[in-house]
Amino acid sequence: MENLILLQRHANHSATLWINRPDKRNALTVEMWAALPACVAEAVADPDIKLLFLRGAGGVFAAGADIAEMPQIYATPEAALKNDEKIQNAMKALEDCPKPVIALIEGPCVGGGCGLALACDLRIGVVGSRYGVTPAKLGLVYGAGDTRRLIQAVGLSKAKDILFTGRLLDCAEALSSGLIDRLVAAEELDEIASDYATKISAASVYSIRAQKQILAMLRGGCDDAEASRALFGASFTGADFKEGFAAFMEKRPAQFTVR
Incomplete structure (x- = not known):
């Protein structure tokens, strides 16, 4: 496999994880699923990528x-379960990434592609994009983790609609249902992505990472008040809070240094 999953670094403290098989409409192979977690780990390990x-x-x-x-x-069944293990590892790598992950969606976002998008923190779709979760068309079953992410995005009733019919949603319905968070013109996508990179790179790394930990607790149904209070309390002793508070009082942009 040659660069079918590709990590591209940018100058604005962001990186793009490309599904890079355009001649096959980015259909995902077993090798591609297996390669994705290592690429996410590479991005996590790079302190310049926020x-x-x-x-x-x-x-x-x-x-x-x-x-x-x-x-x-x-x-x-054994072969199917072995492949599903690779798929779930890829989904988990995205969902558990301590750094924000945003899906930029053009064209079809179907099946496993839609599952990957749902494992991201946010989803930005362009006008004309289409969405579908289609196991019912193949006589298959959508697993618990994938189903949970779908429900969290669109709610229980809409998830039933999507799963029971296997139909494709146009971009307007995807937006109104919560499957995507923003809908933009294709020519605006790069500019909007750059704006997110600018805002997130200027924010506190500690704040974002701790907030993702708390969101993960709640996502898993665990309302651990003690753990969340520990993260909240620790923030007041950190360098980021000292800088952020000083910047607020001095009416200037904060310059966070914590990596």
Whole structure:
């Protein structure tokens, strides 16, 4: 596999994780699923990267799993479960990333591609993008983790609509249902992504990381008041708070240094 999952660093403290198989509409192979966690880990390990984008090359986010591999993947229940383990590891790598992850969605975002988008913190779609979760069309079942993320985005009733029918949602319905967070013109996408990078790179790394920990607790149904209070209390002794408070009082932009 050559650069089918590609990490591209940018000068504005962000990086893009490209699904880079445009000739196949970015259909995801077993090798691509397996490669994704290491690329996320590389971005996490780089202190200069404060924001990670997930995007498909060639104006297509991802059309789902590679059909050519299906006879092999689904030959036996054991083979299917082994492949699903790679898929879930990829989803978990995105969902558990301590840095913000934003999906930039153009064109089809279907099946496993939609699952990857839902594992991100935010989803920005362009006009004309389309969305679908289609296991019912294949006689398959959407797993618990994927289903949870779908419910958290659109609610229980809408998740049933999407899962039971397997139909495609246009970009307007995806926005109104909460499947995506913003809908923008294609020519605006890069500028909006750059604006997010500017704002997030200027924010406190400690604040974002601690906030993601608290959000993860709540996402998992754990309202751990003691743990959240510890994170809240620790912030007051950190260098970021001292700088942020001083900047606020002096009416100037904060210059955070914590990595």
